[in-house]
Amino acid sequence: MSKIGLFVGSTTGKTEYVAETIQKEFGGKSVVTVHNIADTEDSEFEEYQYIIIGCPTWDIGELQSDWEGYFPQLDNIDFSGKKVAYFGTGDQIGYADNFQDAIGILEEKITERGGTTVGYWSVEGYDFNESKALRNGKFVGLSLDEDNQSNMTDQRIKDWVGQLKKEFGM
Numbered sequence: 426m427s428k429i430g431l432f433v434g435s436t437t438g439k440t441e442y443v444a445e446t447i448q449k450e451f452g453g454k455s456v457v458t459v460h461n462i463a464d465t466e467d468s469e470f471e472e473y474q475y476i477i478i479g480c481p482t483w484d485i486g487e488l489q490s491d492w493e494g495y496f497p498q499l500d501n502i503d504f505s506g507k508k509v510a511y512f513g514t515g516d517q518i519g520y521a522d523n524f525q526d527a528i529g530i531l532e533e534k535i536t537e538r539g540g541t542t543v544g545y546w547s548v549e550g551y552d553f554n555e556s557k558a559l560r561n562g563k564f565v566g567l568s569l570d571e572d573n574q575s576n577m578t579d580q581r582i583k584d585w586v587g588q589l590k591k592e593f594g595m
Contacts, residue, residue, distance in 0.1 A: 429593070430473035433480070434462040434491035439571045440481045440514045443582065447477065447512070450586040463491040470502050475510075475593045476540070478531055478566075482515040486523030486557065488530060496534070505539030510589050511566030512544075517553040518573050525568045529557030532565040542566075543592040544585060550577070 435441035
């Protein structure tokens with residue numbers, strides 16, 4: 426079994442692509458197992474001490490539809506003792522008032538359920554007004570803008586995975 430469970434929802438494929446890129450950067454399927462949240466059972470979260478959550482922000486600060494459907498089930502899961510990292514895709518220019526809100530919504534709920542957030546990410550290099558994903562001046566996780574900064578995605582993933590390897594103690 427892999428060491429890390431990555432749970433992702435994706436509509437256009439951008440967030441799924443990022444999940445697969447993160448998996449490769451960690452070393453492949455033997456290290457990270459990617460789970461589509463639409464097909465996930467609550468018990469699958471129990472298999473991992475290290476969890477990565479991936480969700481794009483949709484519409485005006487909403488969860489992606491698969492995550493929106495799964496969201497109430499998070500109340501059934503005990504995340505105590507688990508380190509949880511987040512990544513999201515969004516559009517900081519077109520949706521500057523709710524950039525990365527989805528990962529902020531998920532992080533708040535999972536923290537309430539006992540999860541310990543790791544993988545905080547600097548806001549430096551982004552241009553947005555507001556975000557529910559901000560905690561103490563940083564994003565709760567890796568924030569990607571494939572619409573406006575796709576040329577920065579690969580390096581950001583590489584840097585973030587390097588950070589997570591340390592925070593996960595790998």
